[in-house]
Amino acid sequence: MDILLNVLADKRIEEEITISGSKSESNRLLILQKLFPEITIENLSDSDDSVHMHHALTTEDLLVDIGHAGTAMRFLTSYFAVNKGREVFLTGSERMQNRPIEILVNALKDLGADITYAEKQGYPPLKIKGKKLTKDKVQINGNVSSQYISSLLLIASKLDNGLEIELTGKITSVPYIKMTLSLLSQIGIESSFQKNVIKVFPKETVKTQTVVVESDWSSASYFYSIIALADLGSEIKLSAYKQESLQGDSCLADIYSHFGVTTTFGNDFITLKKEKNTNQETLVRNLKDAPDIAQTIAVTCFAEGIACHLSGLHTLKIKETDRLVALHDELTKLGAKVSITDETLEVSKASNINSNIAIDTYNDHRMAMAFAPLALKVSIKINDAEVVTKSYQKFWNDMEQIGINITHL
Known part of the structure; x- marks a missing residue:
């Protein structure tokens, strides 16, 4: 299933989304x-x-x-x-x-x-x-x-x-x-x-108990990216999240402050809000403790016209695809200047995004989801879009809920 994400006309977003367990x-x-x-x-x-x-x-x-x-x-x-x-x-x-x-x-x-x-x-x-x-x-x-x-x-x-x-x-x-x-x-x-x-x-046995799974922070990353690219004042409420999270990707709250996104913790939910414009300084981050959010961050930086230097990414080569090579190839199609090593990725500051580019997903759910927020900037095609079900069954439904118009090709 290939889809076209039509560029979002109204970039002032206000929605509530429930994300399934980590x-x-x-x-x-x-x-x-x-x-x-x-x-x-x-x-x-x-x-x-x-x-x-x-x-x-x-x-x-x-x-x-x-x-x-x-x-x-x-x-x-x-x-x-x-x-x-x-x-x-x-x-x-x-x-x-x-x-x-x-x-x-x-x-x-x-x-x-x-x-x-x-x-x-x-x-x-x-x-x-x-x-x-x-x-x-x-x-x-x-x-x-x-x-x-x-x-x-x-x-x-x-x-x-x-x-x-x-x-x-x-x-x-x-x-x-x-x-x-x-x-x-x-x-x-x-x-x-x-x-x-x-x-x-x-341990032979444990006491009878119920464990509640916190919602997935990796899945939250795509909404951080959307709010970063949205108009000032936009906000999305996500549930169910904890301030004292076990998940390394909860570092998103700190990283996305670079893009003017604030994170407010409530009772089992977070609210993401675009409070300021993106800091134009190069984003430099070592993601060795949270490599799964590298794709989202790289795309956000490119879309916002700032440079980034991401390191600690050596494990990305043995994921669903070689994510460093995949990021290089797909961002380049969009007009980015990208350089990679075995454990780093650099994206230069860009002033233009090529429109109606078809993004290949390489059987990798995160390639599809990381590039989806670009619909706030340009129309974009996603090939084999159903790969998102690997980690996020209702991703495209949630994209439509926030206002992105999807055409099935």
């Missing part, structure tokens, strides 16, 4: 709920990734196909490794079969797991025979994907002696690791994180 929290809690059935989850994400996760955890089939869901692939690899007596063939889309997983598999094998590669060394699909893991110490590189670490943390309390993880190298996306540890603590599992060593203590 995909990151939901997928962690779905694993924990399977390990500890005493847990009930509310405000679960309706994303494709969480749907795939839920199906994988409830099916009895030998073949488990998680499509494009990278988080599900990482978390399920550890879950099935400790699911004693269960054998699975864990696979995904063509892109998923080219996303590395060897670091996690090696760590699990060091703990005694029975995992083999069905096709290419170091990549899915995987053959996993669940068994009891008796070792309780492991080393893993912390510089590639925090999801590998979280995957181990989620199963750690079910090992007889818990688990001690020594992280080597620099640690990427620390907020996501802390999110996992905070969720463990919330349901009653003890842990410690000192220097480069994480310990999780064993």
Whole structure:
């Protein structure tokens, strides 16, 4: 499905939007709920990734196909490794079969797991025979994907002696690791994180409880971008959000002050308002703790005619697509001057945006959503627009609610 977003005539916006639960929290809690059935989850994400996760955890089939869901692939690899007596063939889309997983598999094998590669060394699909893991110490590189670490943390309390993880190298996306540890603590599992060593203590059962998932901050980023590009006085109310968030992307509130957007916290909601014009100084940010919002920020800077230098982006190369290359190519189509390295992206100040450009999305939900706010400036086409369902089922409906006219091509 390709769509045309017609340029928004009235750029004075005032709306209320409800966003579903965080995909990151939901997928962690779905694993924990399977390990500890005493847990009930509310405000679960309706994303494709969480749907795939839920199906994988409830099916009895030998073949488990998680499509494009990278988080599900990482978390399920550890879950099935400790699911004693269960054998699975864990696979995904063509892109998923080219996303590395060897670091996690090696760590699990060091703990005694029975995992083999069905096709290419170091990549899915995987053959996993669940068994009891008796070792309780492991080393893993912390510089590639925090999801590998979280995957181990989620199963750690079910090992007889818990688990001690020594992280080597620099640690990427620390907020996501802390999110996992905070969720463990919330349901009653003890842990410690000192220097480069994480310990999780064993736990057989937890008390009966309900966990409410906070709405997704990554999804909120697109509305920050919209308000940044809107007229002064525009505002959008988003629910349900907490000021003390577990999500690293909550740094949006600080970052978007550069664009004159203020964030006011209410009782389980936030209000975004365009109070000032954008600061014309170059935006310089290290996003190593929040790489998923890099695309949104880069597009906002280009649309507002300011330069940006974003770093800490090395994990973007192993996402749904190589997001650095994808950003370079699509922004260039729009008239931007962009330079990238393996971990940085620079966009030069621009004075013009090419109109009616077709944005390719590369099976990446965030490419579609990050470029959508440009409809406040120019008409823009989005190819394969349905990819947004990976994390945000009703995204295009919400775009129409704020006044963007969408034509299906």
